[in-house]
Amino acid sequence: MGISEEKASLRTRYRRERSERYLEHSFEHLADSQEFHKAKVVASYISYADEPDTTALNLALIKSGKILLLPRIAGKDLEWVRWDGEQSQISKAKKIAEPKGPVVTDLGDVEVIVVPALRIDRSGYRLGQGGGYYDRALPQFSAFSIGLIHPDEISSEDLPREQWDIPLHAAATPDLVIRFQR
Template sequence: MLDEAAFGRRPRRQKAVGVQITKDRLRAELEKRRSSRSADERDRVAADLAGWMYSAPFRLEYDVTVAAYVPFGTEPGSIAQLDALADRGVILLLPVVPAGPPGPLDWVRYDGPSSLIEGRWGLLEPKGDGLGTDAVQAASVIFVPAYAVDKTGIRLGRGAGYYDRTLTSADADLVAVVYDDEVLDEPLPADPHDVRMGWVLTPDGGFRELG
């Protein structure tokens, strides 16, 4: 069971290193819990998340650009989620992790499962010419991977900071995708540079506005 005492009970002037230690501990606990989920549960979750693409509270049509990602490892979801978005007719962008130290993500247009190749760290990424880090500015909806999100929109990511660097100036509806029990009542530890999510998507609860 997740250690709820870790949330929101830091000393008021705790140093940044303490926040990082807390975040790392939470990531480890959440990863362990995700890894314990059965294959049948993961398959059901993936199907449910894909189904929610057809009843999203956002306008998703041919002239709308959406940014998403290919779920990796224990992350909820599957390529079916991307195909459901593509079926809506949107222009769909997927991230490409650039070489070198963490920085803003590059983006390439998704052209079906056959367009995906293995990229950095084993992530599936679309092949093709990169559109540049600014391409995400055209998106009106951005789906963001997360380990957890609290009800104020604070997101716990993997820790490298790629998305926080990418989303700093994004003018879009930001949607964290997590399991239902990863939407937390207690506040998550946060740094000043953390970008807040406006929405969360879960397999049972669907889209919910945060904040």
Template sequence: MVIPMEMPGERDKHAWRREILARRSALSAAEHAAAAAALARGVRALAVGEWVCAYVPVRGEPGSTALLEELRAAGARILLPVTGAPGALDWAEYTGVAGLRAARFGLLEPAGPVLGAEVVARAEVILVPALAVDRRGVRLGRGAGYYDRTLGSARPGARLVAVVRDEEFVDRLPEEAHDLRVGWVLTPGGGLRALDGSEE
């Protein structure tokens, strides 16, 4: 069941995060699996090119490794983030589920060689984790700033795609000067959609 996320009045990012994380933790395994399967089907709409930056969903994030396998089946080579010191993310190539290892913050990341932060510029498509995204492309992350620091190094014209549940695609989120907008959203029910980036 989809419950609208919109609430009257202004809310700050902390309030948004609390609300969304609480809703995610209340989802059943069946609801999560159904959304993950829909996202894996929806990612087929992407013309991915040779390189795609993605991530392994954890802690209730929408999606699954099936989405990564769909990208591989389409011929893409996939870069996944590797955690390190605060700053821009490092990346390593995904070679399949068997090549993942447990990492900091409960994440899964490739066990292969770390390729550095600059390889994000190879990707024509970057799938970005988000707690929510609005119709202007404003993305709400977890607040650590890793992706805001990383996306500034993306190649010009790269498609930045926020992956969220349907109810996490909202009309308007709070925005700060350092927030980088995305141009696309992928949701289980709506598939892949371009965002207009307008202020209205």
């Protein structure tokens, strides 16, 4: 079995496990962590289904005066749009909610990027949903990267890796932040 097939098999297993034990949690506490507190510009995402819920975190960041960028799908890539918390500026395409508005092309000011993940291993490597959007997006950022996961979604075993996989700086559960050595 190749790495791509191994990842696909793990995604199926991890999605099933997540759906069987999903509990709603808040990640709002991250807004007070040192990296978020210092940042002026944060890139996050709009969660869906049983992903860790980003709603309270995104609104807390805006309330604290941060500039918040959210992604939308543009072909095989993500483009980033500034969002001010106004729900009328969100559209829904199938199960994914995306921001409306002009694209932010200069991502150099982003100091923190929040990334979805199904699992994260002890070295900071993540297994995402399989579309490759964040694999292509992360090299555009020099920001502190943090993946959101539910409790028990830190893998004690190394996840399969491909040459384009980039380790995150940290993982966050509803209760703690785990920073990785890089």
